Structure formats: structure tokens, C-alpha cells
Amino acid sequence: MNTKYIDLINQTFDFPQEEFHLEDNHLRFHDIDLNTLIETYGAPLKFTYLPQISNNINRAKHWFQKAMVKxxxxxxxxxxxxxxxxxxxxxxxxxxxxxxxxxxxxxxxxxxxxxxxxxxxxxxxxxxxxxxxxxxxxxxxxxxxxxxxxxxxxxxxxxxxxxxxxxxxxxxxxxxxxxxxxxxxxxxxxxxxxxxxxxxxxxxxxxxxxxxxxxxxxxxxxxxxxxxxxxxxxxxxxxxxxxxxxxxxxxxxxxxxxxxxxxxxxxxxxxxxxxxxxxxxxxxxxxxxxxxxxxxxxxxxxxxxxGSFTVGESGGAIYEVLYQKQQNDREKWNMINSSFITTLPDTWAINKRFIMLPINRWKDTYERVLLGGLTCDSDDYYNSEQHMNAIYLPKYHKDKPLYIGFFNVGAYQESIGGYGGLQHCLIPTPKHILIDKDAHGNITTQLFRAQQKSEDLLEILGYGKKPETQTKQNVNTELQLADQ
CATH class of the missing domain: 3.20.20.10 (Alanine racemase)
Known part of the structure; x- marks a missing residue:
């Protein structure tokens, strides 16, 4: 019987594809070793694969040049x-x-x-x-x-x-x-x-x-x-x-x-x-x-x-499934260690679809699930209405970590989500990794921004440090600006 997750993908889609393939039971994206990325930086994380930006620009230029010549x-x-x-x-x-x-x-x-x-x-x-x-x-x-x-x-x-x-x-x-x-x-x-x-x-x-x-x-x-x-x-x-x-x-x-x-x-x-x-x-x-x-x-x-065509396909987000909640006979909720509302706001605001695939355990049996975020908001989820079909993932096992990736998320999500600022329920912004290629074509990675800390959020909210004493001149200036 074809009961493994890889069987499901093979019988549903043409796989592997240009940017996705499997190696040692782990998913690779543009030949990026995502499993090593997780081992190095942990999850949740977001990444930007910079060469894909140039790739898409030059694809479009080629199409227009070819049409104009024709x-x-x-x-x-x-x-x-x-x-x-x-x-x-x-x-x-x-x-x-x-x-x-x-x-x-x-x-x-x-x-x-x-x-x-x-x-x-x-x-x-x-x-x-x-x-x-x-x-x-x-x-x-x-x-x-x-x-x-x-x-x-x-x-x-x-x-x-x-x-x-x-x-x-x-x-x-x-x-x-x-x-x-x-x-x-x-x-x-x-x-x-x-x-x-x-x-x-x-x-x-x-x-x-x-x-x-x-x-x-x-x-x-x-x-x-x-x-x-x-x-x-x-x-x-x-x-x-x-x-x-x-x-x-x-x-x-x-x-x-x-x-x-x-x-x-x-x-x-x-x-x-x-x-x-x-x-x-x-x-x-x-x-x-x-x-x-x-x-x-x-x-x-x-x-x-x-815009989206330029940068969208360069971005990805990786989460870990923390726990599974069986809410009734039909609902299995896989809870991720972040929030969809804060990190992928388009999934919540406009039911945007992204490519979602597990990073590991492709040769395990699969099950139908819903995905839930960490906030206390009932809208913090990703389900089959956003996805093209029902969501299937390798079966949850508390002793076998499961990581999932969302791909082609590089456009708008940071600006709409308020990158670096307050997030719903104070869920911190994940770390952000830049991925590039060196002169020899080898993949390189660097940390662009670490995950937000409590101190970062407390300072934004006014708890981090005492406000400076205002002078009379400062107060008068602020009142004049308010009147304008």
C-alpha cells in the first residue's frame, strides 16, 4: 500500500520539481539543505534566498525580449x-x-x-x-x-x-x-x-x-x-x-x-x-x-x-509542530511554535495560499490535519480553505520532531505583519536568515536578525526604560504640533 507521505506527493503532483527535491528523507529547496538550516539556527525561522530574486527578474526580461524580437x-x-x-x-x-x-x-x-x-x-x-x-x-x-x-x-x-x-x-x-x-x-x-x-x-x-x-x-x-x-x-x-x-x-x-x-x-x-x-x-x-x-x-x-513576482519566491518560513490536539472525531490540530497571524498575515487576512511541505519524515505515514498558531485568537490557523486541498502531513509523534515549511512567502508578509514591532499576543518575530551563493556557487547563510526578545517588546511598550523628563519647552512644542 502507498501509505507514506512521499507516496501521497508522488501520486498527486509531478515531483520532484525545479526548486524542490528530496535527499536523505529531507526536503531541499533550490538545493538548500533545510534540515541543516534548522540544526544551525533552530525554528521558527524565516529565510530569504537572494539568488531567486535575480532569477525571476531575468526570466521576465527574457520573455519580453523574446516577444519583442518575434x-x-x-x-x-x-x-x-x-x-x-x-x-x-x-x-x-x-x-x-x-x-x-x-x-x-x-x-x-x-x-x-x-x-x-x-x-x-x-x-x-x-x-x-x-x-x-x-x-x-x-x-x-x-x-x-x-x-x-x-x-x-x-x-x-x-x-x-x-x-x-x-x-x-x-x-x-x-x-x-x-x-x-x-x-x-x-x-x-x-x-x-x-x-x-x-x-x-x-x-x-x-x-x-x-x-x-x-x-x-x-x-x-x-x-x-x-x-x-x-x-x-x-x-x-x-x-x-x-x-x-x-x-x-x-x-x-x-x-x-x-x-x-x-x-x-x-x-x-x-x-x-x-x-x-x-x-x-x-x-x-x-x-x-x-x-x-x-x-x-x-x-x-x-x-x-x-513586486511579488520579483521577491515572493525567494522567501520561506519554517516551523516546528509542538503538539497535536484532538478536538473531536474529525479535527486534529497540529500546533506550530509561532503564529500565522503575525508571521504570514496574508493567510489570515485574505486566505492567501502558499506552498506548504514538511521538511522531514517524508517516508512516514500521513494523516489529515489542521494547523494552528500560538496566539489565543481563533483566526490563527491555516486550513484547507487556504490550502489547495486538504492538509496532509506525516503523522504526529511526540518523540519524532516534525518541521514544516511555507515557501514563496517573500512578498508583503514582513511589512503587513509589522516586522520588528509589536506582534499579536506578543509572539516574537522569528529569526531571519539570508541565503546566498558565493563566487564558486556554494550556498552561504548568515543571520540577518535574531528572534525578538522580551526586552525588545517591553521597550516598545514603555516598560523597558523610564521616559525622559520633559522640559517645559518640549511640552509646549508638542502642544503646538497637536493643535496643527
């Missing part, structure tokens, strides 16, 4: 990384090795850009695309970047007053883009996007605020839909509407030369994942060329903003 596309392709997916320095350093550009979403992003420029990591001619709803500090930081000579900083206009706000602080002429408020799928909570300017309003907006404005030049039209890039009627319909706006705008705006199709490439969330990236890219390039030819305008340079 269709004799006369424009260029520019790969942008949207920093909100992961702001960590090690992520940006790895991504920028590949001659890419950056997309920002808030004021402090610009401080990161300036830091990268000072260290020579970001080139002076790199594009910096500034998305998001822009208020005072963001406007000021964008203007400072442009005034200091970074002319390829392009604010993407999100609302009608941003051009005036930028004009007040930017010295001289500057380039801008416009974001389309695309219509989301009817099943989406909101039918239209809260971001950008409506399809029908873009040409009038250009004529009223930009066409005769000597200080600004429109360079880019930005298109993005929340559900991402997929081969379905909805996506192709929205792309067609976007291209119609682009060609109409191009006919009256000679400076317009770039189309930003945003991001939204899915990442692998199951061993059964199947997405034809190359076909999708080929069809996008083809549709842009055909539409521009029909309307008699030059094709644009194509920009993408891949």
Missing part, C-alpha cells in the same frame, strides 16, 4: 521593482544587480532611493516611478529628488491637484505619468479603482492641465488592475480599453512614449501551479503593437512593476 517591436522594455513588496536592503541590493528600475508608493521610499544612490547601488539614469496618493511629505521628497538631478524620477499623477503641488516645489520642467483608474472585476468589492483618473477623464485632464503647461511633460500612461495579469476575457478587455486611451492621447501628446502595464504576475502557490508566462507576455506585446498600428501611432516603451 514581433519586431520597436520599443524598449524596462523592468521596475515596486518596493512595497519588500523594502529590505538585501532585497533591493540583489534586485539592483540586474539593471532594473524602481517604483515607489510613499514618502519614505524616496529616502531609501537617496540612500541607494549615495551608495552607488542605484544609477543616476534609473527610472524612479512614484505612485500612490501624494500628500505634503511625499511631494516634498519627490521634488527634492528631481531638484537634485534625478531627472528620470517620474511622478505618476493620481489626482487632479498633484501637478500644482509638484510645480510649487520642483525647480524647472519635470516629467509625469498618469494612472488610469481601471475598472475592477464585477465580483471585486469595488467595481472601480480608488487610484488614478477615470478612462473618460484622462484626455480632458491632459488638455486642461498639461497640454499648455510649459513646466510638465507627459511621458507615461500607467495601467494596473488589482487582480493582476491573467489570461481571461476581463484582463484583455481592460488592456484594450487602456490601449485605446493611450493611442488617443498619443495623437495629441507627442511627448507620450511609455506604457506602464503595472504588475500582477502570479507566483507559484502550489505544486500544481501552471501559468504560461511566456504566452501572456507574447500576447501583451502583440496586442500593443497591433493596436498602435491600427491607430497609426508609434509603439510605446513598455514598463512593468513586478
Amino acid at each position: 514581433h519586431n517591436y520597436q520599443g524598449n522594455y524596462q523592468y521596475c521593482y515596486c518596493t512595497k513588496s519588500s523594502h529590505f536592503k538585501h532585497v533591493l541590493n540583489e534586485a539592483l544587480k540586474n539593471d532594473i528600475h524602481i517604483e515607489t508608493s510613499s514618502a519614505f521610499d524616496i529616502n531609501i532611493i537617496e540612500n541607494l544612490k549615495e551608495e552607488g547601488k542605484l544609477k543616476n539614469n534609473a527610472f524612479v516611478l512614484c505612485n500612490g496618493f501624494k500628500r505634503a511629505q511625499y511631494i516634498t521628497n519627490i521634488a527634492r529628488l528631481i531638484n537634485n538631478g534625478h531627472l528620470n524620477c517620474i511622478p505618476i499623477i493620481d489626482n487632479y491637484e498633484e501637478i500644482d503641488l509638484l510645480s510649487q516645489e520642483v525647480n524647472g520642467k519635470f516629467n509625469i505619468g498618469i494612472r488610469i483608474a481601471s475598472e475592477e472585476e464585477p465580483k471585486f468589492e469595488f467595481y472601480t479603482s480608488r487610484l488614478g483618473i477615470g478612462y473618460k477623464n484622462i484626455v480632458p485632464f491632459y488638455k486642461n492641465q498639461i497640454q499648455n503647461n510649459e513646466k510638465v511633460a507627459l511621458k507615461m500612461l500607467h495601467f494596473f488592475i488589482n487582480t493582476g495579469i491573467h489570461d481571461n476575457a476581463y484582463y484583455w478587455n481592460e488592456l484594450t480599453k487602456c490601449l485605446k486611451v493611450y493611442t488617443n492621447l498619443k495623437k495629441i501628446c507627442p511627448s507620450l512614449n511609455s506604457l506602464n502595464i503595472g504588475g500582477g504576475f502570479p507566483i507559484k502557490n502550489s505544486l500544481a501551479f501552471d501559468f504560461d508566462y511566456e504566452y501572456i507576455v507574447d500576447e501583451i506585446v502583440n496586442q500593443i503593437k497591433l493596436t498602435c498600428a491600427e491607430e497609426g501611432v508609434d509603439v510605446p516603451d513598455i514598463f512593468t512593476e513586478f
Whole structure:
């Protein structure tokens, strides 16, 4: 009988796969010895496998280059990384090795850009695309970047007053883009996007605020839909509407030369994942060329903003199963030594699926289980609704430790979870390991951040040290700021 966990995987999926294989009854991920990682650093832990960031960037570049050659596309392709997916320095350093550009979403992003420029990591001619709803500090930081000579900083206009706000602080002429408020799928909570300017309003907006404005030049039209890039009627319909706006705008705006199709490439969330990236890219390039030819305008340079696709598949989390609770005849709860709410918040917030596999004991018999976190919150679990199918793991045995890994978790989880700060029920942030390859191709590891200690959390909460005595001047200043 096929009763072992490895039998279950072999009869359910094609296994091994490019990034997963088994060696000595232990799972390897991109040939990383996960068992040795656990023995060295313990669990729980999170890790980032840096080479996968470069790998995905260059995969996308290859797909677009191949499609442009095939269709004799006369424009260029520019790969942008949207920093909100992961702001960590090690992520940006790895991504920028590949001659890419950056997309920002808030004021402090610009401080990161300036830091990268000072260290020579970001080139002076790199594009910096500034998305998001822009208020005072963001406007000021964008203007400072442009005034200091970074002319390829392009604010993407999100609302009608941003051009005036930028004009007040930017010295001289500057380039801008416009974001389309695309219509989301009817099943989406909101039918239209809260971001950008409506399809029908873009040409009038250009004529009223930009066409005769000597200080600004429109360079880019930005298109993005929340559900991402997929081969379905909805996506192709929205792309067609976007291209119609682009060609109409191009006919009256000679400076317009770039189309930003945003991001939204899915990442692998199951061993059964199947997405034809190359076909999708080929069809996008083809549709842009055909539409521009029909309307008699030059094709644009194509920009993408891949965030999750860039960094998501580089991340992993490893936990130990501490105990099994038999709650009734059907429910077996395997309790992990951390929390899903705090370390993988997307599993709790949006029922996000990740690849989940045991690290060891693949040749043991298996059972159907639910996974529970350490917090006292009833929502701290991961079950078959998040998983593609029911969750099966090697049978729990109190004398045989079981470790489980979640893979492709590298995007958003730290920022949404409040990395380094307070966590629900004061569950500490796990240690974080950086994994790389040396010049000879050998795997190297280093501790990026140790697991939070009680002292770290107590200091945040005000217990760690006595507050400094305030002077009368400090109190008055704080009162004035509060009044403002």
C-alpha cells in the first residue's frame, strides 16, 4: 500500500520539481539543505534566498525580449521593482544587480532611493516611478529628488491637484505619468479603482492641465488592475480599453512614449501551479503593437512593476509542530511554535495560499490535519480553505520532531505583519536568515536578525526604560504640533 507521505506527493503532483527535491528523507529547496538550516539556527525561522530574486527578474526580461524580437517591436522594455513588496536592503541590493528600475508608493521610499544612490547601488539614469496618493511629505521628497538631478524620477499623477503641488516645489520642467483608474472585476468589492483618473477623464485632464503647461511633460500612461495579469476575457478587455486611451492621447501628446502595464504576475502557490508566462507576455506585446498600428501611432516603451513576482519566491518560513490536539472525531490540530497571524498575515487576512511541505519524515505515514498558531485568537490557523486541498502531513509523534515549511512567502508578509514591532499576543518575530551563493556557487547563510526578545517588546511598550523628563519647552512644542 502507498501509505507514506512521499507516496501521497508522488501520486498527486509531478515531483520532484525545479526548486524542490528530496535527499536523505529531507526536503531541499533550490538545493538548500533545510534540515541543516534548522540544526544551525533552530525554528521558527524565516529565510530569504537572494539568488531567486535575480532569477525571476531575468526570466521576465527574457520573455519580453523574446516577444519583442518575434514581433519586431520597436520599443524598449524596462523592468521596475515596486518596493512595497519588500523594502529590505538585501532585497533591493540583489534586485539592483540586474539593471532594473524602481517604483515607489510613499514618502519614505524616496529616502531609501537617496540612500541607494549615495551608495552607488542605484544609477543616476534609473527610472524612479512614484505612485500612490501624494500628500505634503511625499511631494516634498519627490521634488527634492528631481531638484537634485534625478531627472528620470517620474511622478505618476493620481489626482487632479498633484501637478500644482509638484510645480510649487520642483525647480524647472519635470516629467509625469498618469494612472488610469481601471475598472475592477464585477465580483471585486469595488467595481472601480480608488487610484488614478477615470478612462473618460484622462484626455480632458491632459488638455486642461498639461497640454499648455510649459513646466510638465507627459511621458507615461500607467495601467494596473488589482487582480493582476491573467489570461481571461476581463484582463484583455481592460488592456484594450487602456490601449485605446493611450493611442488617443498619443495623437495629441507627442511627448507620450511609455506604457506602464503595472504588475500582477502570479507566483507559484502550489505544486500544481501552471501559468504560461511566456504566452501572456507574447500576447501583451502583440496586442500593443497591433493596436498602435491600427491607430497609426508609434509603439510605446513598455514598463512593468513586478513586486511579488520579483521577491515572493525567494522567501520561506519554517516551523516546528509542538503538539497535536484532538478536538473531536474529525479535527486534529497540529500546533506550530509561532503564529500565522503575525508571521504570514496574508493567510489570515485574505486566505492567501502558499506552498506548504514538511521538511522531514517524508517516508512516514500521513494523516489529515489542521494547523494552528500560538496566539489565543481563533483566526490563527491555516486550513484547507487556504490550502489547495486538504492538509496532509506525516503523522504526529511526540518523540519524532516534525518541521514544516511555507515557501514563496517573500512578498508583503514582513511589512503587513509589522516586522520588528509589536506582534499579536506578543509572539516574537522569528529569526531571519539570508541565503546566498558565493563566487564558486556554494550556498552561504548568515543571520540577518535574531528572534525578538522580551526586552525588545517591553521597550516598545514603555516598560523597558523610564521616559525622559520633559522640559517645559518640549511640552509646549508638542502642544503646538497637536493643535496643527
